[in-house]
Amino acid sequence: MQTRFLPFLTWARQYSRADLSNDLIAASVVTIMLIPQGMAYAMLAGLPPQAGLYGAMLPLVLYAAFGTSRALAVGPVAVVALMTAAAAGAVAQSGTEHYHLAALWLALLSGGMMLVLGLFRLGFIASFLSHPVISGFITAAGILIAASQLRHLLGADISGKTLPQVVPSVFANSADISVLTVVFAAVILAFLIWSRAGLARLLQRIGIAPPLAKLLGKTALLIAVVTSTLLVWALGLDERGIAILGDVPRGLPEFGLPAFDFGLLQLLIAPAAMIAIVGYVESISIAQTLAAKKRQSVDPDRELVALGLANLGAGVSNAMPVTGGLSRSIVNYDAGAATPAAGAITAVLIAMALMVLTPLMYFLPRVTLAAIIVVAVLSLLDFRALPRTWAYSRADGAAMAATMVFTLFVGVEQGLMAGVGLSLVLFLYRTSRPHMAVVGQVPGTEHFRNIERHNVVTDDQVFSIRVDESLYFPNARALEDRVTQALSDRPALRHVVLQCTAVNYIDASALESLEAINERLQTADVKFHLSEVKGPVMDQLTRSHFLDALTGQVFLTQFDAMVALSPDLTRACQLQDRCETLRNH
């Protein structure tokens, strides 16, 4: 029972020296990536750089204690940072106290929501977000993230949250573009892109063993940061137009609940819900992919609890919303992280960095961080997903396109809402048209099949219809419409039989539809019958008054129904020869 809520008890008992050594190596590599990435994502979120580093401390410790994934690296990530910027930017001016307060409350609210969803096992809520929507959203978010870094890459005062805002701003400020910054950006971008594959190869070529070379290859971010900082400091480039980070406060964050502001909270509830769901969906799929490689498992609801606590931790430690990030998780896994302790060790290393290294970051150029962000989001872009999805399914392609267009041109939240709304509408559209077959008897048998596909015998007085789906509110109306239509099309009609072979459930809407059908048929002097009702459905119906009001009967089989309602035809039809006669008649 204890391990249920404190998963670390399972691995902590058997924690070995080998585990510690593996975790230490993994933690060191992750820390080297996390220091520049954390500050970069804080900058992306519109927050001071230390917010990103604080987000790599307490949240990691909490996730290590409560998370079920052994390789997931939690912390600031690009998409959530962008969503934070969008939400906080809607209620406050970037750089103000109020803005940071909004970011903290976003972490607390989204963390609280994740925690509640996890405790009540409501993780299914995330299924509102279909794959095409999340995939379209992430590509569009990647573009917006890259666009948001243009101000740092070009050294000009470019602003805007959507493409229609950013693009004119680039042209309006083109005179202010700093050539030195652009050159700097180009060199760093080229180095980082090359280093993704090239650095490890180079290290191998000069004689370093492949595994170590691969790990050292991950130090590209550190190399870029150190080199560019030294360059700016040595050549005094900060006075020639290269923007630098400036003072980063030394030491640990202050802990405590941020100031309470009810009006602010109300405005942040919807974006916090989106951050919670997007963060969870991203994180769980990374965690499951990594767990499968070692045949381990992650528990979706406990992951929600752990991520919720991590975000609550972020909210009380002056940080920013966090979740599991893809690139660092892969590095963590590849570097051999054995247990979640790797995350906790990372947190300690970050704390040490905060106490020692911050003064050295004064001359760190902002353009370096921007280049790190841009390189990180390159892996988010998947432009082939849209044509691929469209080719597979028009509905899914439309949902993806709507998500991308709204995200890029209207805003992050509107994009997600448009995508979720459209997928729901299209899902309901599909569900609202269940497959319904009018059935007749296959001659010589007791089987009943679709009259459109088989040579079957029917009786003008009896209308038998089979619905190939459970009956619930999205499709209740379709059955009503179909039966009402049949009633007006068939003047000889005396009986309607609903064959319930595929009906596993009837909700209250469908029950009322059945009642309405029963009443309407009654006023037209037509009886309504059911056949082949499954046991659980029958139990459900007996809890209502429907069976008392039913004008017809409930037959065990469709054949029983036809024997009772159309005895001559049905019996005749059982004799194949007679039946042929009847059919040719």
Place this chain on the structure above:
Amino acid sequence: MQTRFLPFLTWARQYSRADLSNDLIAASVVTIMLIPQGMAYAMLAGLPPQAGLYGAMLPLVLYAAFGTSRALAVGPVAVVALMTAAAAGAVAQSGTEHYHLAALWLALLSGGMMLVLGLFRLGFIASFLSHPVISGFITAAGILIAASQLRHLLGADISGKTLPQVVPSVFANSADISVLTVVFAAVILAFLIWSRAGLARLLQRIGIAPPLAKLLGKTALLIAVVTSTLLVWALGLDERGIAILGDVPRGLPEFGLPAFDFGLLQLLIAPAAMIAIVGYVESISIAQTLAAKKRQSVDPDRELVALGLANLGAGVSNAMPVTGGLSRSIVNYDAGAATPAAGAITAVLIAMALMVLTPLMYFLPRVTLAAIIVVAVLSLLDFRALPRTWAYSRADGAAMAATMVFTLFVGVEQGLMAGVGLSLVLFLYRTSRPHMAVVGQVPGTEHFRNIERHNVVTDDQVFSIRVDESLYFPNARALEDRVTQALSDRPALRHVVLQCTAVNYIDASALESLEAINERLQTADVKFHLSEVKGPVMDQLTRSHFLDALTGQVFLTQFDAMVALSPDLTRACQLQDRCETLRNH
């Protein structure tokens, strides 16, 4: 083709003298109800009384030309009037020009939406509104409508749009209650309630033929209006605290598009959408019920077009949003309306009344109209629906309760949104947990059944799972979770077989889940196979790259799969005796 869009051509060609006589009688009875009801519902909507009468002219003519129901009586109705009051009241002060402008734009916007939905055959959108939500909403709306009339029934300045606003207001204004008004209200209410059954009975007893007596019974509203107006005029009760209607402008409405105000329109889009959907759902179910009695049919999409045009007509004729109303439709049907011409004739009669009768309405007491409203909404209240629905299904009961509570205590729009949101969430919850069965071979056969329900044989190296539902985004994650779990639970696992017997469709989300499962299994050196894939699903899959990436095979039957993957066990199992041995082993 013409009749497709102009249904009146179908009946107008055969229009007979007998039809005209029937329609004339029905129209006269409906007009007698409509004059007081129209003014009352305009008052309920916070509009001048003539808005209700104008709403019974052009909209009726348009519905007669385009509608497919022969008995539906279109015009102002209580629930839509309440929704109009709520929406207009949120953007303007009742009684102002701006308020009436908002009501007109609500009619135009909801009419335009209905028209578009109808033309594009998107009526399924209405299925978002499940029966429990609409039923809970209408009962709650009925209570709010009655509460809103307290100011007229008590003659005191009671205000508020929700129960928590109205109730304290009654107490705060209790000193101002006009005893004379209360007495007046009590007498009229008693008369109207008694008359619903008693008036026709009384008329029959004094020797009037039953059908005529039934028709004359519908004149109770007129009797109440005439008597109370005469009383107020004769005794000068308007000077003793009975509020009167005052001037009602004589003559026809002015036609024309209301003033355009983009800011206002933006605020009204959401409530207009709700009015469109609630109005449509109410109207279509009345129309279908009445059509079934005569084995006629109504076309849902053409009904949307007709109601849309009726509302556009209301918007350009200074009226208010309209839809099909239950009570007048039943009267129209009972009075023998033969064709939609009855509606057009009603419009002419109302126009005549507007030109002649309006001066006589000066002394009409508002308390009479309030009593008419209260009696009309009594039939909307269904307090037993909640316990009945709850007993049948907790989920539906919860959605109904949420709708009622939010409508009564927060507001009309919030109530609908809470209900729709909760039903969607609960629907997704159900859908996100499809029935999945791990299957094994029934000894001695080629059948595979749920291992939890049958004595079946399984192979530790093969995990066979059957999903009893199509795969789409609400349930895609569930399959992923289940397979990931199996992978960590079964160390010997070599093969996973997904039996697709019940899968009719795989959307892009589910496809990505299958790809993720395939990849994850591959990293763990487990092969992924499909069996019994239906033709259309196979066609779909060949349009993607999934089958190329699939590590395993697609088997025609589950038995083929097991023969290939677990040949010894499967063949042995076909021999019942050997099989028994294996099982007892």
